[in-house]
Amino acid sequence: MSPTSPASLVAVLDDRRCSGCRLCLPACDARALIWVTAERELFLDTWACTGCGDCVRSCPEGALRMDGRAMGRGDPLTAAPSPLRGEARVRGDPQ
Numbered sequence: 001m002s003p004t005s006p007a008s009l010v011a012v013l014d015d016r017r018c019s020g021c022r023l024c025l026p027a028c029d030a031r032a033l034i035w036v037t038a039e040r041e042l043f044l045d046t047w048a049c050t051g052c053g054d055c056v057r058s059c060p061e062g063a064l065r066m067d068g069r070a071m072g073r074g075d076p077l078t079a080a081p082s083p084l085r086g087e088a089r090v091r092g093d094p095q
């Protein structure tokens with residue numbers, strides 16, 4: 001697999017920029033973007049993300065970007081367990 005193939009990429013959400021507009025939801029055929037109404041917050045399932053990049057183009061706030069996925073060494077992104085089974089909550093870049 002080439003380092004630039006879609007599977008080697010993963011979307012990253014910067015929740016500091018996210019306005020909650022939800023325009024990105026229909027852009028994700030993989031359903032990796034989940035709006036949690038109770039928390040009024042967007043969650044990104046990095047395991048479901050196929051790395052297509054469509055959400056990045058749909059976001060008017062620049063809150064989504066693509067980054068490399070570290071294969072075989074765990075997810076390099078800051079991810080913590082979420083209340084949603086099997087999903088990871090993705091924070092923005094560590095400060």
Ligand code: SF4
Pocket residue numbers: 017018019020021022023024025042058059060061062063064
């Ligand atoms: S389109 Fe961008 S700003 Fe709107 S909910 Fe999605 S990530 Fe947040």
Ligand code: SF4
Pocket residue numbers: 010011027028029030031032033048049050051052053054055056
């Ligand atoms: S990169 Fe593609 S699969 Fe991943 S969250 Fe964005 S739209 Fe969904």
